[in-house]
Amino acid sequence: MANPSFSDPKRFVEFGNLANDYPNGGIIVIDHVDNLASLFPLKPMTTLVAICTDGSQDMEANGRSIRLTAGDVLVCPSNVRLSTTSQEAGFTCDVLLFSDRIIQALLRDHIDVWHHAVYVNQLNIMPLNEDGKKEFALFSALINIKLRHTLQSSPSEITQTLIRAFLLELCILLENSNGIHHEHKMSQGKLLFNKFLSLVSNSDIKRQPILYYAGQLAITPKYLTMLCLKYSDKTASDWVVQYALEDIRFYLKSTDLSIKEISAKLGFANMSHFGSYVRKHLGVSPSEYRFSKK
16 A cells, blocks of 8 residues: 555544644544555654554564554554564555544543553554454544544534544553553663653643653653653653643633633743743634634
8 A cells, every 4th residue: 555645634634622743633544554564654743553454464663573463453653663574465454643632632531541551662462352343443434434524624522522432442452451561560761751751641730840850750851851752752841841731722722710820720930921831832822722713
Protein backbone atom coordinates (compact mmCIF):
# COMPACT_ATOMS: atom_id res chain seq x y z
CA MET A 1 0.00 0.00 0.00
CA ALA A 2 1.26 3.47 -0.81
CA ASN A 3 1.66 5.95 1.99
CA PRO A 4 -1.69 7.64 2.72
CA SER A 5 -2.00 11.31 2.00
CA PHE A 6 -2.14 13.13 5.30
CA SER A 7 -3.53 16.16 3.46
CA ASP A 8 -6.62 14.27 2.29
CA PRO A 9 -9.49 16.12 4.00
CA LYS A 10 -11.50 12.92 4.19
CA ARG A 11 -9.00 11.57 6.70
CA PHE A 12 -9.35 14.28 9.32
CA VAL A 13 -11.77 15.62 11.88
CA GLU A 14 -11.68 18.57 14.24
CA PHE A 15 -13.49 18.37 17.57
CA GLY A 16 -14.99 21.82 18.17
CA ASN A 17 -13.04 22.98 21.22
CA LEU A 18 -10.32 20.33 20.86
CA ALA A 19 -7.21 21.56 19.10
CA ASN A 20 -5.15 19.15 17.05
CA ASP A 21 -1.65 18.37 15.90
CA TYR A 22 -2.52 17.51 12.30
CA PRO A 23 -3.21 20.13 9.65
CA ASN A 24 -6.95 19.44 9.70
CA GLY A 25 -7.71 17.22 12.65
CA GLY A 26 -6.53 15.07 15.55
CA ILE A 27 -7.46 11.61 14.31
CA ILE A 28 -6.95 9.67 11.09
CA VAL A 29 -8.68 6.37 10.27
CA ILE A 30 -7.26 4.16 7.50
CA ASP A 31 -9.00 0.92 6.52
CA HIS A 32 -7.32 -2.23 5.20
CA VAL A 33 -3.65 -1.31 5.51
CA ASP A 34 -1.59 -4.12 3.96
CA ASN A 35 1.87 -2.92 5.03
CA LEU A 36 1.89 -1.32 8.45
CA ALA A 37 5.49 -0.12 8.20
CA SER A 38 4.54 2.02 5.18
CA LEU A 39 2.96 4.50 7.60
CA PHE A 40 6.24 5.20 9.39
CA PRO A 41 7.79 7.44 10.48
CA LEU A 42 4.77 8.92 12.21
CA LYS A 43 4.21 12.59 12.74
CA PRO A 44 5.54 13.80 16.12
CA MET A 45 3.15 13.58 19.06
CA THR A 46 1.12 10.83 17.42
CA THR A 47 0.09 7.37 18.61
CA LEU A 48 -0.76 4.58 16.18
CA VAL A 49 -3.34 1.95 17.05
CA ALA A 50 -3.51 -0.99 14.60
CA ILE A 51 -6.14 -3.72 14.74
CA CYS A 52 -4.94 -6.74 12.76
CA THR A 53 -7.86 -8.30 10.91
CA ASP A 54 -6.12 -10.97 8.84
CA GLY A 55 -2.75 -12.66 8.32
CA SER A 56 0.45 -11.73 10.13
CA GLN A 57 3.39 -9.38 9.73
CA ASP A 58 6.89 -9.65 11.20
CA MET A 59 8.52 -6.32 12.00
CA GLU A 60 11.37 -4.68 13.82
CA ALA A 61 10.61 -1.95 16.30
CA ASN A 62 13.77 -0.01 17.18
CA GLY A 63 15.76 -3.23 16.75
CA ARG A 64 13.26 -5.45 18.58
CA SER A 65 11.57 -8.27 16.62
CA ILE A 66 7.79 -8.36 16.92
CA ARG A 67 4.92 -10.16 15.19
CA LEU A 68 1.40 -8.85 14.66
CA THR A 69 -1.21 -11.53 13.92
CA ALA A 70 -4.96 -11.57 13.26
CA GLY A 71 -6.83 -10.54 16.40
CA ASP A 72 -3.95 -8.49 17.86
CA VAL A 73 -4.06 -4.81 18.77
CA LEU A 74 -0.85 -2.81 18.47
CA VAL A 75 -0.32 0.51 20.27
CA CYS A 76 2.80 2.36 19.14
CA PRO A 77 4.03 5.93 19.88
CA SER A 78 5.75 8.17 17.34
CA ASN A 79 9.22 7.66 18.80
CA VAL A 80 9.17 3.95 17.87
CA ARG A 81 9.69 3.22 14.18
CA LEU A 82 8.47 -0.02 12.61
CA SER A 83 10.08 -1.73 9.61
CA THR A 84 8.72 -4.85 7.88
CA THR A 85 10.85 -7.99 7.82
CA SER A 86 8.26 -10.39 6.35
CA GLN A 87 4.51 -10.79 6.09
CA GLU A 88 1.90 -13.37 5.27
CA ALA A 89 -0.09 -12.96 2.06
CA GLY A 90 -3.42 -11.35 2.82
CA PHE A 91 -2.20 -9.38 5.84
CA THR A 92 -4.52 -6.47 6.62
CA CYS A 93 -5.14 -4.19 9.57
CA ASP A 94 -7.25 -1.16 10.38
CA VAL A 95 -5.29 1.83 11.67
CA LEU A 96 -6.28 4.79 13.84
CA LEU A 97 -3.77 7.60 14.37
CA PHE A 98 -4.38 9.85 17.38
CA SER A 99 -2.69 13.14 18.19
CA ASP A 100 -1.47 13.55 21.77
CA ARG A 101 -3.82 16.50 22.07
CA ILE A 102 -6.91 14.39 21.39
CA ILE A 103 -5.79 11.63 23.77
CA GLN A 104 -5.00 14.14 26.52
CA ALA A 105 -8.40 15.80 26.16
CA LEU A 106 -10.46 12.60 26.10
CA LEU A 107 -8.56 10.60 28.74
CA ARG A 108 -8.11 13.17 31.49
CA ASP A 109 -8.91 10.75 34.34
CA HIS A 110 -7.05 7.80 32.80
CA ILE A 111 -4.05 9.51 31.24
CA ASP A 112 -1.57 7.95 33.71
CA VAL A 113 -2.47 4.45 32.47
CA TRP A 114 -2.09 5.54 28.86
CA HIS A 115 1.24 7.31 29.34
CA HIS A 116 2.67 4.44 31.34
CA ALA A 117 1.79 1.94 28.63
CA VAL A 118 2.58 4.01 25.57
CA TYR A 119 5.63 6.01 26.63
CA VAL A 120 7.21 3.86 29.33
CA ASN A 121 6.56 0.44 27.81
CA GLN A 122 7.05 1.93 24.30
CA LEU A 123 5.24 -0.83 22.39
CA ASN A 124 2.21 -2.94 23.26
CA ILE A 125 0.80 -5.92 21.36
CA MET A 126 -2.30 -7.42 22.92
CA PRO A 127 -4.34 -10.41 21.71
CA LEU A 128 -8.12 -10.11 21.67
CA ASN A 129 -10.62 -12.83 22.46
CA GLU A 130 -13.51 -13.41 20.06
CA ASP A 131 -15.75 -10.82 21.75
CA GLY A 132 -12.87 -8.35 21.79
CA LYS A 133 -12.26 -8.82 18.06
CA LYS A 134 -15.90 -8.05 17.30
CA GLU A 135 -15.95 -5.08 19.69
CA PHE A 136 -12.84 -3.39 18.32
CA ALA A 137 -13.89 -4.04 14.71
CA LEU A 138 -17.21 -2.34 15.44
CA PHE A 139 -15.49 0.59 17.17
CA SER A 140 -13.18 1.12 14.19
CA ALA A 141 -16.04 0.93 11.69
CA LEU A 142 -18.33 3.23 13.70
CA ILE A 143 -15.62 5.83 14.28
CA ASN A 144 -14.79 5.85 10.58
CA ILE A 145 -18.45 6.29 9.63
CA LYS A 146 -19.05 9.05 12.18
CA LEU A 147 -15.95 10.96 11.13
CA ARG A 148 -16.92 10.86 7.47
CA HIS A 149 -20.40 12.13 8.30
CA THR A 150 -19.21 15.04 10.44
CA LEU A 151 -16.42 16.45 8.30
CA GLN A 152 -18.10 19.69 7.28
CA SER A 153 -19.56 20.59 10.68
CA SER A 154 -18.65 20.37 14.34
CA PRO A 155 -18.79 16.71 15.36
CA SER A 156 -21.58 15.75 17.71
CA GLU A 157 -21.12 14.66 21.30
CA ILE A 158 -21.88 11.14 20.08
CA THR A 159 -18.75 11.11 17.93
CA GLN A 160 -16.59 12.43 20.74
CA THR A 161 -18.10 9.96 23.22
CA LEU A 162 -17.54 7.08 20.82
CA ILE A 163 -13.85 7.89 20.43
CA ARG A 164 -13.47 8.33 24.19
CA ALA A 165 -15.12 4.93 24.73
CA PHE A 166 -12.67 3.35 22.28
CA LEU A 167 -9.70 4.89 24.11
CA LEU A 168 -11.08 3.79 27.49
CA GLU A 169 -11.42 0.22 26.24
CA LEU A 170 -7.81 0.42 25.11
CA CYS A 171 -6.78 1.65 28.56
CA ILE A 172 -8.49 -1.33 30.19
CA LEU A 173 -6.78 -3.67 27.75
CA LEU A 174 -3.41 -2.03 28.39
CA GLU A 175 -3.86 -2.12 32.14
CA ASN A 176 -4.83 -5.79 32.15
CA SER A 177 -2.18 -6.92 29.69
CA ASN A 178 1.39 -7.99 30.34
CA GLY A 179 2.44 -4.78 28.60
CA ILE A 180 2.15 -2.86 31.87
CA HIS A 181 5.15 -3.80 33.98
CA HIS A 182 5.38 -3.55 37.74
CA GLU A 183 7.69 -0.82 38.96
CA HIS A 184 10.31 -3.23 40.24
CA LYS A 185 10.72 -4.57 36.70
CA MET A 186 11.35 -1.14 35.16
CA SER A 187 14.74 0.31 34.43
CA GLN A 188 15.66 3.27 36.61
CA GLY A 189 15.24 5.65 33.67
CA LYS A 190 11.75 4.41 32.83
CA LEU A 191 10.76 4.51 36.48
CA LEU A 192 11.86 8.14 36.78
CA PHE A 193 10.11 9.13 33.55
CA ASN A 194 6.92 7.43 34.70
CA LYS A 195 7.10 9.22 38.05
CA PHE A 196 7.61 12.54 36.27
CA LEU A 197 4.46 12.06 34.17
CA SER A 198 2.52 11.13 37.30
CA LEU A 199 3.86 14.18 39.14
CA VAL A 200 2.79 16.55 36.37
CA SER A 201 -0.61 14.98 35.72
CA ASN A 202 -1.52 14.88 39.43
CA SER A 203 -0.37 18.42 40.24
CA ASP A 204 -3.11 21.02 40.68
CA ILE A 205 -0.67 23.63 39.39
CA LYS A 206 1.18 21.93 36.55
CA ARG A 207 3.07 24.97 35.26
CA GLN A 208 6.02 24.51 37.61
CA PRO A 209 9.71 25.04 36.73
CA ILE A 210 11.50 21.93 35.50
CA LEU A 211 13.86 22.45 38.42
CA TYR A 212 10.90 21.79 40.75
CA TYR A 213 9.98 18.48 39.13
CA ALA A 214 13.61 17.40 38.89
CA GLY A 215 14.00 18.19 42.59
CA GLN A 216 11.02 16.01 43.44
CA LEU A 217 12.77 13.16 41.63
CA ALA A 218 16.21 13.96 43.08
CA ILE A 219 17.79 14.35 39.63
CA THR A 220 19.04 17.28 37.56
CA PRO A 221 16.79 19.15 35.09
CA LYS A 222 19.18 18.17 32.29
CA TYR A 223 18.88 14.47 33.12
CA LEU A 224 15.08 14.75 33.36
CA THR A 225 14.87 16.31 29.91
CA MET A 226 17.22 13.63 28.53
CA LEU A 227 14.88 10.92 29.87
CA CYS A 228 11.84 12.65 28.39
CA LEU A 229 13.47 12.89 24.97
CA LYS A 230 14.55 9.25 25.14
CA TYR A 231 11.12 7.87 25.96
CA SER A 232 8.80 10.33 24.24
CA ASP A 233 10.69 12.60 21.82
CA LYS A 234 9.43 15.53 23.90
CA THR A 235 11.29 17.64 26.44
CA ALA A 236 10.21 17.97 30.07
CA SER A 237 9.07 21.51 29.26
CA ASP A 238 6.95 20.20 26.37
CA TRP A 239 5.17 17.85 28.74
CA VAL A 240 4.52 20.58 31.30
CA VAL A 241 3.11 22.91 28.63
CA GLN A 242 0.92 20.13 27.21
CA TYR A 243 -0.59 19.34 30.61
CA ALA A 244 -0.96 23.02 31.55
CA LEU A 245 -2.73 23.87 28.29
CA GLU A 246 -5.13 20.98 28.69
CA ASP A 247 -6.12 22.31 32.13
CA ILE A 248 -6.60 25.77 30.62
CA ARG A 249 -8.76 24.41 27.79
CA PHE A 250 -10.79 22.31 30.21
CA TYR A 251 -11.54 25.12 32.65
CA LEU A 252 -12.29 27.67 29.92
CA LYS A 253 -14.56 25.37 27.92
CA SER A 254 -16.07 23.02 30.50
CA THR A 255 -16.62 25.09 33.64
CA ASP A 256 -18.40 28.27 34.68
CA LEU A 257 -15.38 29.59 36.60
CA SER A 258 -14.49 33.17 35.77
CA ILE A 259 -11.23 33.85 33.96
CA LYS A 260 -9.90 35.43 37.13
CA GLU A 261 -10.77 32.28 39.12
CA ILE A 262 -9.17 30.03 36.50
CA SER A 263 -6.03 32.16 36.50
CA ALA A 264 -5.70 31.85 40.28
CA LYS A 265 -6.58 28.16 40.32
CA LEU A 266 -3.83 27.35 37.81
CA GLY A 267 -1.18 29.29 39.70
CA PHE A 268 -0.73 32.39 37.56
CA ALA A 269 0.47 35.50 39.39
CA ASN A 270 -2.24 37.65 37.83
CA MET A 271 -4.71 37.79 34.95
CA SER A 272 -2.24 39.66 32.77
CA HIS A 273 0.28 36.84 33.03
CA PHE A 274 -2.46 34.30 32.38
CA GLY A 275 -3.64 36.21 29.31
CA SER A 276 -0.12 36.42 27.89
CA TYR A 277 0.42 32.68 28.39
CA VAL A 278 -2.86 31.80 26.65
CA ARG A 279 -2.15 34.16 23.73
CA LYS A 280 1.35 32.72 23.33
CA HIS A 281 0.19 29.10 23.15
CA LEU A 282 -3.38 29.31 21.84
CA GLY A 283 -3.15 32.44 19.73
CA VAL A 284 -6.11 34.25 21.31
CA SER A 285 -7.09 35.76 24.65
CA PRO A 286 -8.74 33.56 27.33
CA SER A 287 -12.16 35.12 26.69
CA GLU A 288 -11.80 34.71 22.92
CA TYR A 289 -10.84 31.08 23.35
CA ARG A 290 -13.74 30.44 25.74
CA PHE A 291 -16.29 31.56 23.16
CA SER A 292 -14.54 30.19 20.07
CA LYS A 293 -15.36 26.91 18.34
CA LYS A 294 -11.82 25.60 18.80
